[in-house]
Amino acid sequence: MGRRKVEIKRIQDKNSRQVAFCKRRKGLLKKAKALSILCDVDVAAVIFSNSGRLHEFSNANSVTGILQRYKSHVEAEKEISAEIQVAEHSKYSRFMTVGELLQRTERQLEETNADGLTVTDLIHLENELQTAIIQIRSRKEKQLLEENKFLEDNIARIKKNRKKMATDFTDLPPPHIICGQQRVTLNFF
Amino acid sequence: MGRRKVEIKRIQDKNSRQVAFCKRRKGLLKKAKALSILCDVDVAAVIFSNSGRLHEFSNANSVTGILQRYKSHVEAEKEISAEIQVAEHSKYSRFMTVGELLQRTERQLEETNADGLTVTDLIHLENELQTAIIQIRSRKEKQLLEENKFLEDNIARIKKNRKKMATDFTDLPPPHIICGQQRVTLNFF
DNA sequence: TCGACTATGTATAACGC
DNA sequence: TGCGTTATACATAGTCG
Numbered sequence: 001m002g003r004r005k006v007e008i009k010r011i012q013d014k015n016s017r018q019v020a021f022c023k024r025r026k027g028l029l030k031k032a033k034a035l036s037i038l039c040d041v042d043v044a045a046v047i048f049s050n051s052g053r054l055h056e057f058s059n060a061n062s063v064t065g066i067l068q069r070y071k072s073h074v075e076a077e078k079e080i081s082a083e084i085q086v087a088e089h090s091k092y093s094r095f096m097t098v099g100e101l102l103q104r105t106e107r108q109l110e111e112t113n114a115d116g117l118t119v120t121d122l123i124h125l126e127n128e129l130q131t132a133i134i135q136i137r138s139r140k141e142k143q144l145l146e147e148n149k150f151l152e153d154n155i156a157r158i159k160k161n162r163k164k165m166a167t168d169f170t171d172l173p174p175p176h177i178i179c180g181q182q183r184v185t186l187n188f189f
Numbered sequence: 190m191g192r193r194k195v196e197i198k199r200i201q202d203k204n205s206r207q208v209a210f211c212k213r214r215k216g217l218l219k220k221a222k223a224l225s226i227l228c229d230v231d232v233a234a235v236i237f238s239n240s241g242r243l244h245e246f247s248n249a250n251s252v253t254g255i256l257q258r259y260k261s262h263v264e265a266e267k268e269i270s271a272e273i274q275v276a277e278h279s280k281y282s283r284f285m286t287v288g289e290l291l292q293r294t295e296r297q298l299e300e301t302n303a304d305g306l307t308v309t310d311l312i313h314l315e316n317e318l319q320t321a322i323i324q325i326r327s328r329k330e331k332q333l334l335e336e337n338k339f340l341e342d343n344i345a346r347i348k349k350n351r352k353k354m355a356t357d358f359t360d361l362p363p364p365h366i367i368c369g370q371q372r373v374t375l376n377f378f
Numbered sequence: 379t380c381g382a383c384t385a386t387g388t389a390t391a392a393c394g395c
Numbered sequence: 396t397g398c399g400t401t402a403t404a405c406a407t408a409g410t411c412g
Contacts, residue, residue, distance in 0.1 A: 001387045002408025008222075010229050015379090020408080021228035027406060028224055031217050031389095032234065033197075039210035040199050041238050045221065046255055048231040054259070067256045070235045073243050074253070190404045191391025204396095209391080211397090216389055220406095 021049065029057040042066055210238065218246040231255060 011017040025047055036043040036059035044058040044066040060066040200206040214236055225232040225248035233247040233255040249255050 001389095001406050003385060003387090003410080004408065005387065006227070006408070008226050011227050016408085017228050019380095021224070021230060023407060024220070024224045024228065028217070028220050028232075028234075030406095031213070031220055035210070035213045035217055035236070037197050038195070038200050039206050039213065041210065041236060043217075043234070043236050045217075045234045046232070046259055047224070048255075048258065049228075050230055056259075063259060066235055066237070067252070067259065069237065070243065070245070070252055071256065073237075190389050190406090192393085192402060192404090193391065194404065195391070205391085208397090212390060219389090 025049075025055055029055065032057045033059065042069075044070075214244055218244065221246045222248070231258075 011020055028047070029045060032043045032045040035041065042058075042060045044060060044063050045056060046063060046067075047055040049055070056063050058066055060069075200209055217236070218234060221232045221234040224230065225246075231247075231249045233249065233252045234245060235252060236244040238244070245252055247255055249258075
């Protein structure tokens with residue numbers, strides 16, 4: 001992209017590297033923005049320079065928002081993946097199969113739908129699903145530790161904010177609905 | 190960058206938009222990777238297609254890791270103050286009308302259809318979503334949007350997995366099916 | 379360090395199958 | 396629908412001031 005072809009490996013010269021960083025960072029964020037607008041999708045990009053400075057782009061409500069969505073997504077993928085493995089490798093295990101799980105979920109979905117869905121219902125449903133899924137073991141303990149730490153941060157933040165928001169949202173569902181003890185994934189904000 | 194200049198606004202033609210998404214997504218992730226290698230910095234990019242599929246790049250341990258770091262940088266200040274501001278003003282400001290919400294839902298419906306679900310599935314999905322949306326419209330609409338996205342992701346996943354399970358439960362399960370080639374989201378191993 | 383400036387490599391819009 | 400090709404717009408490496 002310039003006077004000569006560039007090999008994709010760490011630029012040795014510190015100065016050149018810094019210059020390239022400025023240019024390419026700008027280019028990347030521009031591309032991210034163009035992608036989000038042209039294709040109407042949610043994009044988040046986060047860049048940490050090695051001097052510790054943060055650069056970001058997000059067309060969603062916030063980078064935190066999309067990253068939490070990311071986290072939820074990966075969580076669910078991970079759990080469903082684990083679930084599939086269990087289902088396939090031990091079809092006769094004592095755990096619920098995925099098929100049973102989905103059936104149960106759909107039943108509940110219909111029931112709930114008949115009564116009219118509310119946010120609380122959806123969260124409950126999601127809780128049920130997650131709880132059932134979590135019955136199936138994940139072997140990735142390191143990952144779980146990381147997530148727990150993340151959860152703690154969130155709960156702390158929730159408590160902190162809830163105090164301030166209490167005046168404005170006296171009719172919000174009580175906190176325990178949102179952050180049940182076993183929840184690892186759902187944190188909506 | 191092609192046969193003609195492109196204006197940065199949502200591509201109207203659905204097909205063109207999808208094609209552009211594939212190309213530009215690939216390009217963006219490539220650029221992100223190049224930036225991280227050439228300049229030796231931490232980069233994370235997360236893209237959610239409207240059908241709920243996730244695409245990502247991160248040279249750090251994981252996007253979750255970047256999330257942690259990101260949180261430590263901005264959450265305590267910018268994010269919380271933003272939330273408080275939202276809380277203070279949300280009583281009087283609307284984030285999205287029902288019309289806009291439905292429009293968006295329909296757009297997403299189109300996209301999902303393009304990804305191969307049946308019309309019946311989609312109608313069902315849309316009904317559920319609209320029911321949910323209408324029931325709780327009186328509450329924080331911004332929050333609703335986030336939750337809605339999450340729900341759609343999960344429903345899409347459930348349907349996707351159900352197809353897989355249907356196959357797996359009728360035939361004998363060929364193990365290699367577990368790791369579908371199209372998985373683009375799993376980065377934890 | 380800091381922008382401009384180009385020459386040149388890349389990305390990609392429109393086509394073609 | 397998706398991949399390959401081509402023509403063009405864009406991004407940017409090296410350079411100069």
